[in-house]
Amino acid sequence: MSEEPLIQMEGITKTFGNGAAAFQALKGIDLTIMRGEFVAIMGPSGSGKSTTMNILGCLDVPTDGVFRFRGVEVQKLDRDQRSLLRRRYLGFVFQGFNLLARTTALENVELPLLYRGEKKVQRRAAALHALDQVGLVPWASHNPSELSGGQQQRVAIARALVTQPDVLLADEPTGNLDSERSVEIMELLRRLNREGITVLMVTHEEEMASYAKTIVRFRDGLVDRIERGGRVLAQESGQA
Amino acid sequence: MLGSTLLLALREIRRHILRSILTTLGIIIGVAAVVTMVTVGNGVTASVQDQISSLGASNFIVFPVRTDRGTIRPFDEIDVRAVEQQIAGVTIAAGNVASSATAFYNGQDWDTRVQGVNNAFLEAQSIAVEEGRPFNQDEELAGKNVCLLGVKVREAIFVPGTSPVGARMRLGGISCMVIGVIEERGQGGNGADNDDAVYMPLKTVQRRFKGNDKLDYFVVKYDEGYVPSAIQDSLVDLLRERRLLQDAEPNDFNVIDTAQVNQALGAATGALTAMVAVIASISLLVGGIGIMNIMLVSVTERTREIGIRLAIGALAREVRLQFLTEAVALCALGGLVGIGLGFGASIGLAALIEVPFVFDPVINIISFVFAAGMGIVFGYYPASRASQLDPIDALRHE
Numbered sequence: 122m123s124e125e126p127l128i129q130m131e132g133i134t135k136t137f138g139n140g141a142a143a144f145q146a147l148k149g150i151d152l153t154i155m156r157g158e159f160v161a162i163m164g165p166s167g168s169g170k171s172t173t174m175n176i177l178g179c180l181d182v183p184t185d186g187v188f189r190f191r192g193v194e195v196q197k198l199d200r201d202q203r204s205l206l207r208r209r210y211l212g213f214v215f216q217g218f219n220l221l222a223r224t225t226a227l228e229n230v231e232l233p234l235l236y237r238g239e240k241k242v243q244r245r246a247a248a249l250h251a252l253d254q255v256g257l258v259p260w261a262s263h264n265p266s267e268l269s270g271g272q273q274q275r276v277a278i279a280r281a282l283v284t285q286p287d288v289l290l291a292d293e294p295t296g297n298l299d300s301e302r303s304v305e306i307m308e309l310l311r312r313l314n315r316e317g318i319t320v321l322m323v324t325h326e327e328e329m330a331s332y333a334k335t336i337v338r339f340r341d342g343l344v345d346r347i348e349r350g351g352r353v354l355a356q357e358s359g360q361a
Numbered sequence: 362m363l364g365s366t367l368l369l370a371l372r373e374i375r376r377h378i379l380r381s382i383l384t385t386l387g388i389i390i391g392v393a394a395v396v397t398m399v400t401v402g403n404g405v406t407a408s409v410q411d412q413i414s415s416l417g418a419s420n421f422i423v424f425p426v427r428t429d430r431g432t433i434r435p436f437d438e439i440d441v442r443a444v445e446q447q448i449a450g451v452t453i454a455a456g457n458v459a460s461s462a463t464a465f466y467n468g469q470d471w472d473t474r475v476q477g478v479n480n481a482f483l484e485a486q487s488i489a490v491e492e493g494r495p496f497n498q499d500e501e502l503a504g505k506n507v508c509l510l511g512v513k514v515r516e517a518i519f520v521p522g523t524s525p526v527g528a529r530m531r532l533g534g535i536s537c538m539v540i541g542v543i544e545e546r547g548q549g550g551n552g553a554d555n556d557d558a559v560y561m562p563l564k565t566v567q568r569r570f571k572g573n574d575k576l577d578y579f580v581v582k583y584d585e586g587y588v589p590s591a592i593q594d595s596l597v598d599l600l601r602e603r604r605l606l607q608d609a610e611p612n613d614f615n616v617i618d619t620a621q622v623n624q625a626l627g628a629a630t631g632a633l634t635a636m637v638a639v640i641a642s643i644s645l646l647v648g649g650i651g652i653m654n655i656m657l658v659s660v661t662e663r664t665r666e667i668g669i670r671l672a673i674g675a676l677a678r679e680v681r682l683q684f685l686t687e688a689v690a691l692c693a694l695g696g697l698v699g700i701g702l703g704f705g706a707s708i709g710l711a712a713l714i715e716v717p718f719v720f721d722p723v724i725n726i727i728s729f730v731f732a733a734g735m736g737i738v739f740g741y742y743p744a745s746r747a748s749q750l751d752p753i754d755a756l757r758h759e
Binding site: 175178180181200201204205206207208211215219220221223233235238251264271280296 | 365376665666668669670671672673674675676677678679752753758
């Protein structure tokens with residue numbers, strides 16, 4: 122059964138600056154990701170993994186190439202259209218948690234629903250359900266400053282989940298956590314992936330990447346290798 | 362969405378309460394100044410108009426003044442008759458003379474003023490008899506001991522609910538018959554109470570209280586069809602001639618034109634209002650720039666928050682609305698505080714300079730709407746800047 126890929130990148134390049142100061146961060150990425158995948162994107166600093174993540178998250182557009190998300194050519198969309206795409210189909214988890222300060226866990230989780238124009242009662246119910254998924258219902262009325270790093274990251278994951286997105290994008294989700302909390306977060310991401318959500322994660326830790334089904338390794342603005350279950354699937358191209 | 366945006370804005374303002382207050386100070390002061398000046402201005406206008414109306418409904422009021430010669434030469438009834446008969450357009454000219462006296466009735470006494478007037482005076486000043494009847498010709502010509510009471514005097518010495526008409530009371534050294542009561546006229550200018558008076562025929566007061574045939578002043582009413590300045594000129598010419606003034610000598614009397622006083626008052630009030638408007642505009646402009654400044658600071662401080670909002674799918678206009686709402690809420694609250702302050706200041710100031718407190722809802726509403734409008738004008742640029750941030754850069758912002 123051939124299914125349409127969730128994400129398709131063809132010949133993606135990204136150049137920052139122009140003229141002599143121009144820097145080509147991505148030099149032609151081809152990558153296909155199906156629904157239900159758990160992909161870890163790895164690579165040294167400056168290899169282009171964050172830039173790729175930004176494009177995958179519809180936060181940025183490629184300089185050249187085609188990026189299809191759910192069959193839609195994202196590089197043709199304007200700012201607000203990409204915002205709507207993020208609002209409906211994408212959930213973000215950042216290294217720095219990025220919760221709103223002096224705002225309770227529950228309100229943080231409700232935030233994406235606010236922009237969907239959902240009613241207060243529905244927002245509350247959905248946010249509590251998402252907090253339940255990450256096991257933080259008892260902490261719902263706490264502000265981020267009253268939560269540990271691991272708890273804050275779980276709130277951030279709940280916020281990403283609350284809209285029931287197709288894809289969860291996690292940029293170094295364990296970067297600010299100790300190893301024990303990191304394992305908790307990775308277990309949580311794996312569980313969510315098993316429940317059906319596609320997870321794309323940037324990390325530079327092999328241990329964290331081992332939770333993913335597929336590892337995409339970047340080097341010098343190109344996909345270097347794609348590994349699945351210890352086997353190298355492709356080299357210098359992108360079929361995941 | 363708008364409801365939660367407003368809630369969010371209010372919460373943000375509360376978080377930085379001191380900063381919010383300092384920021385809106387310009388608007389608070391501007392609005393308070395406008396509200397106070399307009400309210401007190403209304404009070405002053407009302408007070409002066411009250412004084413003017415206490416001058417009566419006549420067109421001119423004529424009274425003698427002291428000149429270099431050092432004496433006051435009062436007018437008499439012959440002057441008044443001459444004015445009425447010789448100047449075309451004059452319908453009524455009527456004199457007034459007043460004296461203080463104590464009224465006694467049935468064991469009660471009351472210090473008041475006796476106004477010597479004829480019916481023509483009452484008519485010229487639109488003073489109506491509420492109960493009983495005005496003077497008759499016989500009473501006026503003979504100077505009979507009859508009187509009309511002001512309501513204050515009636516309240517002071519007559520039992521409530523009983524009619525004083527027909528009663529015989531004592532006024533100073535004479536006895537007089539009450540023939541009527543004057544309608545309530547209210548507080549006049551210079552603190553004089555128009556209702557605290559007893560009216561008797563002119564001749565009676567001249568003869569029994571003054572012992573001469575002079576007048577304190579007289580009023581002139583003319584037909585609306587005539588040119589006021591022409592009548593005033595004829596009036597002055599006639600009186601100068603009668604008083605045998607040489608060309609070089611100044612008038613030893615004054616003619617007040619109530620219409621002119623009204624006009625002058627209007628012009629003064631207009632000038633005052635314009636001045637207040639200028640001061641308030643400057644204050645509000647400075648206040649508005651303060652708002653813009655603090656909103657720009659706020660946008661910078663909350664860059665990361667904006668990044669988060671954009672990343673989770675907020676549209677540019679939603680971010681703009683959020684900051685615009687905050688600016689408008691800030692300004693509107695400033696406006697409310699300013700109105701409150703202005704209200705208090707108006708009451709205090711009105712009491713201080715002894716003018717009535719005249720609440721004007723229109724200026725309060727205009728001030729509030731204007732203050733909120735300032736939020737839109739000066740909040741738009743910072744809000745737009747917030748909405749145009751790049752989500753990636755904003756998220757990286759420390």
